[in-house]
Amino acid sequence: MRFAVLQFPGSCDEVDALRAARMVGEAELVWHRDRDLGGADAVIVPGGFSFGDYLRAGAIARFSPAMDAVVELARDGGLVLGICNGFQVLCEAGLLPGALLPNANLRFTCRQVELDVVSGRSVFTSACTPGRRLSIPAKHSWGRYYADAETLASIERDGQVVLRYAPGCNFNGSINEIAGVCNAAGNVFGLMPHPEHAVEKLTGGSSDGLCIFRSMQLALEGARA
Amino acid sequence: MRVEGAGRGLRARVLIRPKAGILDPQGVAVERALPALGFTGVANVHVGRLVELDVDDPDQLEPMCRRLLANPLVEDFEIIVG
Numbered sequence: 387m388r389f390a391v392l393q394f395p396g397s398c399d400e401v402d403a404l405r406a407a408r409m410v411g412e413a414e415l416v417w418h419r420d421r422d423l424g425g426a427d428a429v430i431v432p433g434g435f436s437f438g439d440y441l442r443a444g445a446i447a448r449f450s451p452a453m454d455a456v457v458e459l460a461r462d463g464g465l466v467l468g469i470c471n472g473f474q475v476l477c478e479a480g481l482l483p484g485a486l487l488p489n490a491n492l493r494f495t496c497r498q499v500e501l502d503v504v505s506g507r508s509v510f511t512s513a514c515t516p517g518r519r520l521s522i523p524a525k526h527s528w529g530r531y532y533a534d535a536e537t538l539a540s541i542e543r544d545g546q547v548v549l550r551y552a553p554g555c556n557f558n559g560s561i562n563e564i565a566g567v568c569n570a571a572g573n574v575f576g577l578m579p580h581p582e583h584a585v586e587k588l589t590g591g592s593s594d595g596l597c598i599f600r601s602m603q604l605a606l607e608g609a610r611a
Numbered sequence: 612m613r614v615e616g617a618g619r620g621l622r623a624r625v626l627i628r629p630k631a632g633i634l635d636p637q638g639v640a641v642e643r644a645l646p647a648l649g650f651t652g653v654a655n656v657h658v659g660r661l662v663e664l665d666v667d668d669p670d671q672l673e674p675m676c677r678r679l680l681a682n683p684l685v686e687d688f689e690i691i692v693g
Binding site for chain 2: 441442445446449478484485487488489490491492530532533534559
């Protein structure tokens with residue numbers, strides 16, 4: 387399987403995303419001005435501060451030419467993973483419900499968080515045991531997930547909430563402790579914490595993040611078989 | 612990139628505010644800081660953004676706000692021309 391990892395001016399986690407993706411498949415960087423994803427089956431929109439977070443985090447990056455290709459890939463059923471700033475970009479692009487707001491604690495916070503895998507049915511967590519708790523790092527200042535009451539009811543009802551912060555870990559004040567959501571079709575997923583930083587115990591505190599990439603591999607290689 | 616001769620028409624201001632009912636931690640922080648400086652009797656502080664721009668066609672301001680300047684899911688905007 388082949389990943390494209392987008393790179394915007396101000397991205398900073400694309401190299402770790404590339405490395406994590408290469409643990410389960412092939413992966414190449416794609417500059418944001420490029421509309422060609424090189425035949426990728428999956429796209430990772432990485433973390434960082436695209437366009438300096440000017441205006442709102444992700445607001446300007448969503449209009450980059452590469453995002454047209456991401457919208458097309460999503461429409462055709464390809465997998466799209468947005469991590470941190472990538473999650474913000476996907477929400478701004480309307481590929482995911484809701485929005486990310488400044489942390490309730492008003493601080494840039496960098497810490498290990500525990501996450502509960504809510505939906506074992508999601509293709510992004512199928513390699514994780516349902517109910518399993520993942521320990522992965524989070525680092526952001528605009529991570530408070532928000533959706534209006536109607537949207538919230540529908541994503542909860544339809545099983546689009548994929549990850550929740552474990553008790554004591556929701557430092558940003560996300561509604562319903564939501565750490566990661568997917569779209570209605572289930573092929574676009576965004577989360578604030580960083581699975582790509584937790585693929586090796588030595589540097590990531592755990593290798594729990596790997597299960598997200600393994601799940602994507604399982605979904606794509608299963609689809610091809 | 613600034614285009615010479617473009618957008619010289621009308622001065623406009625766009626005020627962007629967090630929607631009512633959504634926690635505004637910046638507003639809360641400012642509201643808590645004021646009494647520490649001796650300013651009492653202050654309530655309902657909210658912090659938003661101001662975008663100033665010159666536009667040839669003020670009818671474009673609303674779509675600009677909906678698509679880029681504001682996020683209508685979480686922000687209200689007010690357009691003031693002139």
